[in-house]
Amino acid sequence: MADRRLAGPVRIVGTGLLGTSIGLALTERGVDVSLADTSPSSVALAVDYGAGRRAAEGDNPELVIVCVPPDVTASVVASELAAFPEALVTDVASVKAGPLAELVAAGADVSRYIGSHPMAGRERSGAISARADIFLGRPWVIAGHDGISYRRAAAVEQLALDLGAIPIEMTVEEHDRNVALVSHVPQVVASLLATRLGSATDGAVSLAGQGLRDTTRIASSDPELWVQILSANSDAVVEVLHRYRADLDGVIAALEAPDARGSRRTIAEALAAGNTGVARIPGKHGQSARFSQLVVIVDDKPGELARLLTEIGEAGINMEDLRLEHSPGAQIGLAEISVVPEAEDRLAAELTARGWRISELSA
Amino acid sequence: MADRRLAGPVRIVGTGLLGTSIGLALTERGVDVSLADTSPSSVALAVDYGAGRRAAEGDNPELVIVCVPPDVTASVVASELAAFPEALVTDVASVKAGPLAELVAAGADVSRYIGSHPMAGRERSGAISARADIFLGRPWVIAGHDGISYRRAAAVEQLALDLGAIPIEMTVEEHDRNVALVSHVPQVVASLLATRLGSATDGAVSLAGQGLRDTTRIASSDPELWVQILSANSDAVVEVLHRYRADLDGVIAALEAPDARGSRRTIAEALAAGNTGVARIPGKHGQSARFSQLVVIVDDKPGELARLLTEIGEAGINMEDLRLEHSPGAQIGLAEISVVPEAEDRLAAELTARGWRISELSA
Structure with missing residues (x-):
């Protein structure tokens, strides 16, 4: 228009x-x-x-x-x-x-x-x-x-x-509650988690995997801006953080006495509630449908990933997402390709036929 | 051998x-x-x-x-x-x-x-x-x-x-302390953060960005396995969680009285400590050197990303990492390409010359 x-x-x-x-x-x-x-x-x-x-x-x-x-x-x-x-x-x-x-x-x-x-x-x-x-x-x-x-x-x-x-x-109130939940509290949580790495040994950080990288990435945000954001939305942020801390206290208490009656149930329920929560996040196309993933082994040299994606395109398959896994010290990379579930079998067959080493990760 | x-x-x-x-x-x-x-x-x-x-x-x-x-x-x-x-x-x-x-x-x-x-x-x-x-x-x-x-x-x-x-x-003790820090505590933190989304409104999750996705991804892990891992390493996990909770308590107290003397400093220091911590995580090649990033706009259709990577390969530039940004509802994707800092200017010039729309994100 x-x-x-x-x-x-x-x-x-x-x-x-x-x-x-x-x-x-x-x-x-x-x-x-x-x-x-x-x-x-x-x-x-x-x-x-x-x-x-x-x-x-x-x-x-x-x-x-x-x-x-x-x-x-x-x-x-x-x-x-x-x-x-x-x-x-x-x-x-x-x-x-x-x-x-x-x-x-x-x-x-x-x-x-x-x-x-x-x-x-x-x-x-x-x-x-x-x-x-x-x-x-x-x-x-x-x-x-x-x-x-x-x-x-x-x-x-x-x-x-x-x-x-x-x-x-x-509304302004809805906005502030919503961003406290999906943006401001995640910033606090990521910063506090990353803070624990400040005194970590080299041996500890050498074991870092993609999980740690992902959970701490936004901890590199600008403190000067974020102190203003958090202060200006403190009521909504504190409300979420109180609930978060109550859950954290429950898990800490259970881990302080892991063999006590009910402790394992408390921990398991906390982990299961996390499963439920993360499933609420919409995917790339604004829907919560999950895509299927294939992991393909790619040599760590120029042109290999391009060749892979070219061949996926030649097969007429639309890639919904792509994630590269970091492999410290290795000469190979792992490319996780997301496609709609209907395309998964055909993609696996096409890539295998073209000589790619593939791991089908979809459950 | x-x-x-x-x-x-x-x-x-x-x-x-x-x-x-x-x-x-x-x-x-x-x-x-x-x-x-x-x-x-x-x-x-x-x-x-x-x-x-x-x-x-x-x-x-x-x-x-x-x-x-x-x-x-x-x-x-x-x-x-x-x-x-x-x-x-x-x-x-x-x-x-x-x-x-x-x-x-x-x-x-x-x-x-x-x-x-x-x-x-x-x-x-x-x-x-x-x-x-x-x-x-x-x-x-x-x-x-x-x-x-x-x-x-x-x-x-x-x-x-x-x-x-x-x-x-x-040693076994080093191992358990290290994985508590880089794997077990991040799992707890991600699960507890994702738990907060369980009761979120659709309006709230519609605002979810890459930050929330990254901080909660591992919350989809298997509760049955993780309750055993956390219970078996409870001493080391609890030690880290106590320090984490002390920092969290400090931030909550500051946010409960954001205009009180010292509150903003407490919050700013927590955010700055997160900056320091996340910088400790080694990159893809086992070093903490940062790469430069270029963001390229890619149409959301088969073959476009492959064409981009082919042209990067033709320019003789080795891509260190690739991250696709999710764009809910949009018909374009953003490809963040990481390269060694020395290659950044040449890559930007090569891609611009080939007609790609590019955003130079390196600071």
């Missing part, structure tokens, strides 16, 4: 990773983007990157996008609402209830404000990491409230669509 | 995932493998799979490999030592100190016993999941003790090498 795209002009306040990325994407689409930041050098960098032009006297934006840290989001939104009395204002902070409450308490005109949250965070930050494509295929929460009309808010949904994201509507 | 390979005969007791997999691998190499299990139907299945022959009167194994659950490992090792007074006996259980202590206490001849642990666990179990290649490139711990001579234990190291694994020697 090309006739429904945002036409602009758009003003972006805050030229970090998200602000600069949005500016790049909108500029690519021909929108007039003006950029502002408390740091003149940050604006200069974003302008150099092609994210828009420097904001100027007389700018009259239709849409203002506030992309500043959570701590200062509400106050910046309030001044933008006051400075541009015709504009719709949104923000992209990872927390939504606090800023809205602050704005209402301050008497801001929230009939022109609706918060949003593109789920496109990264382990890197700053304009230097900005790219126009980081929103592609990612959820973008539109956090509605009763003070703004459906029609007035439409431009924010259009913004998400223009940037290739998938708009998802929910 | 073909002349140093195990010649057999080898007896395998316990025909689950590991026992059957070892049997398949040794049989492929021409070793005479005899199989025993308390379940006759399990042995029959393993024989059908080609993992060896049924054990018989008069068998005289040089090496006995006990592949039974941790709970019964020591008693089975003891009876094997008694039944085959010339044989070297090993086991593959995920815990090592307890079984050795039990054997010594029972007066078993531990001059012929050395425990081992192939780090090749999977989220699936049973002979039905067995494959000869699951040990390729994985660490295989040889858990030495003072009661056995270096020469007597050599066959177990040769077993690991024959199966393509990387032997790593450590």
Whole structure:
């Protein structure tokens, strides 16, 4: 629907990773983007990157996008609402209830404000990491409230669509509870687990497998940003962490007396509950159906994996996912290929016929 | 060193995932493998799979490999030592100190016993999941003790090498502490985190990103096996979990009063300690050097990823790792290519010249 795209002009306040990325994407689409930041050098960098032009006297934006840290989001939104009395204002902070409450308490005109949250965070930050494509295929929460009309808010949904994201509507409270569960608590858990490795021996880390790598990967995130996110959503995060700690205490107590009556049952039930929980996570195509996996042995030299994927393509089979297993010290890699269950047998036959060594891992 | 390979005969007791997999691998190499299990139907299945022959009167194994659950490992090792007074006996259980202590206490001849642990666990179990290649490139711990001579234990190291694994020697106590840290505690943490998703709304799980997927993936592991592993290594696991809980308590207390003096510092330090810890995990080639990453946009249709990897190969660049990002509902995928830092600029130039849309993610 090309006739429904945002036409602009758009003003972006805050030229970090998200602000600069949005500016790049909108500029690519021909929108007039003006950029502002408390740091003149940050604006200069974003302008150099092609994210828009420097904001100027007389700018009259239709849409203002506030992309500043959570701590200062509400106050910046309030001044933008006051400075541009015709504009719709949104923000992209990872927390939504606090800023809205602050704005209402301050008497801001929230009939022109609706918060949003593109789920496109990264382990890197700053304009230097900005790219126009980081929103592609990612959820973008539109956090509605009763003070703004459906029609007035439409431009924010259009913004998400223009940037290739998938708009998802929910209330600010739902948003904050949801991201506490699927993003903020996992960050805390991963950071605390990775912390245990700080004093690990070389012998211990030499045994690290894919499980440890996966469970700790996001522990490399930026502490400065995350301390703000966690502090701003502390109520929702603490609520989940209390339940998590209660379960943890149960497992610790059981492991302190593993031969006591009921201990093994407690541990087994904790593990089984984890099975149930992980099955709730949707797959690549937004469904929880499981794919079948084949593991293929690939020599660790240029071209081998490409040859494998070429031959899968020649067989007319669509690969749903691909995971390479790390093999410290080994000269081979293991490529785990996910396909729809119906394609599994044919893929195994095709690859075997072409001489690939294959392990069928599907249960 | 073909002349140093195990010649057999080898007896395998316990025909689950590991026992059957070892049997398949040794049989492929021409070793005479005899199989025993308390379940006759399990042995029959393993024989059908080609993992060896049924054990018989008069068998005289040089090496006995006990592949039974941790709970019964020591008693089975003891009876094997008694039944085959010339044989070297090993086991593959995920815990090592307890079984050795039990054997010594029972007066078993531990001059012929050395425990081992192939780090090749999977989220699936049973002979039905067995494959000869699951040990390729994985660490295989040889858990030495003072009661056995270096020469007597050599066959177990040769077993690991024959199966393509990387032997790593450590004491039973070192092993148990190390796997508590890098395997057992991550399992508990992932299971408890995934448990929180059991009651999540559809709206919450629709926001799930790669971070949540990674942190919870191993929560799908088999509860029955893991309750034995955790119980058998409870001392070492509890020690790590106590430290983990102390850190967790600190973060919860800080988040309960995020505006109190020192709270933000506590949270920031927890996140920074996670940065330090995750940096300790070795990369694919057994080193902690970080690779540079390029993210390339790939249409979600057969052949596109193969074409990308073919062109990377044509450029003569060795890909160190590949990660596909899930894009729920989107028709594109993001391929994160890891290369040595020196190759990054050239790869970006080559791919851009060939028309790929690319995002340089390296900081």
